[in-house]
Amino acid sequence: MAEVLRSIGAVARALDGISNIEFKALELNRGQYLYLVRVAETPGIILERLAAILKVDKTTAARAIQKLEKNGILERRPSPTDKKQKQIFLTAKGEALYPTIKRENIYSNEVALQGFTPAERDQLASYLKRVEGNINTDWINVKCGHHRDY
């Protein structure tokens, strides 16, 4: 019976650990790069959406964003259509950081896929997308206090 949880966990921790160490040179603390990249790619995104995409608790995302705002890397503006929402954008300082982070991510991705043919790369990416979709419902449910039976 194929086991995928452990490899996924180990690889994720390894890559995250590497990124965190490398981005200290950019004065980014642990985890902050995650948010920066997503905001760069979807300017105006709101907190809850960001947390849902990244699969982190919304309070975790909230504090990361607060910190990044305090450090002048991004800014929040009230949404014109919904007074509840705060849209998140990169500042010039944040934009300046983005290319380096992106380059590192691409490099790590390349390291991860060493020895994979283009076809294999595509297939793995496609598999992982499916897994992501599969796990999503359970994540939301458990987060909302629902109980899984097993």
Added chain:
Amino acid sequence: MAEVLRSIGAVARALDGISNIEFKALELNRGQYLYLVRVAETPGIILERLAAILKVDKTTAARAIQKLEKNGILERRPSPTDKKQKQIFLTAKGEALYPTIKRENIYSNEVALQGFTPAERDQLASYLKRVEGNINTDWINVKCGHHRDY
């Protein structure tokens, strides 16, 4: 160009989040299930090895183990051959927890692989093992202060 980092990160965080919530019923704190399972499967394992397998910082593993020991879930005994080493074992209490954790892991794995044929499952598992191997050297190097160029 195929991107795998993000899916791996998101899936890992989701599954870890689910496990952490579910194992609170067993009075296990965040992350502790990881160590418990590995010790169950490799009794006598030492701290550094555990950290290397899980891809966590050794000080992180150290404190998790300390906590689990204090809670009577595992115990450490000095290695008979090397006075530096402390071998880690599960107590009866720890052994009692293991089956539930294992069952949850298998269930989550099943959810993750919903809609995958047996052949696809094997292939994904095999791909992930390769990725794990690929990333390992970089993780060790960066952890030891080495600099990656990109």
Added chain:
DNA sequence: TAATTTTGGTTGCAATTGCAACTAAAGTAT
């Protein structure tokens, strides 16, 4: 429209996490 639920966001804790910096034992040279 008034009451209820859902959406989006925030603090208060209590815990993990991990980089430095350190000890001691073991291994490897010179």
Added chain:
DNA sequence: ATACTTTAGTTGCAATTGCAACCAAAATTA
């Protein structure tokens, strides 16, 4: 044998992380 390096483990910070418990605005329902 003595000095040096690696292995294994530990504490001291300073930060993230996330479950509760909360508030306010929007959407839904009665």
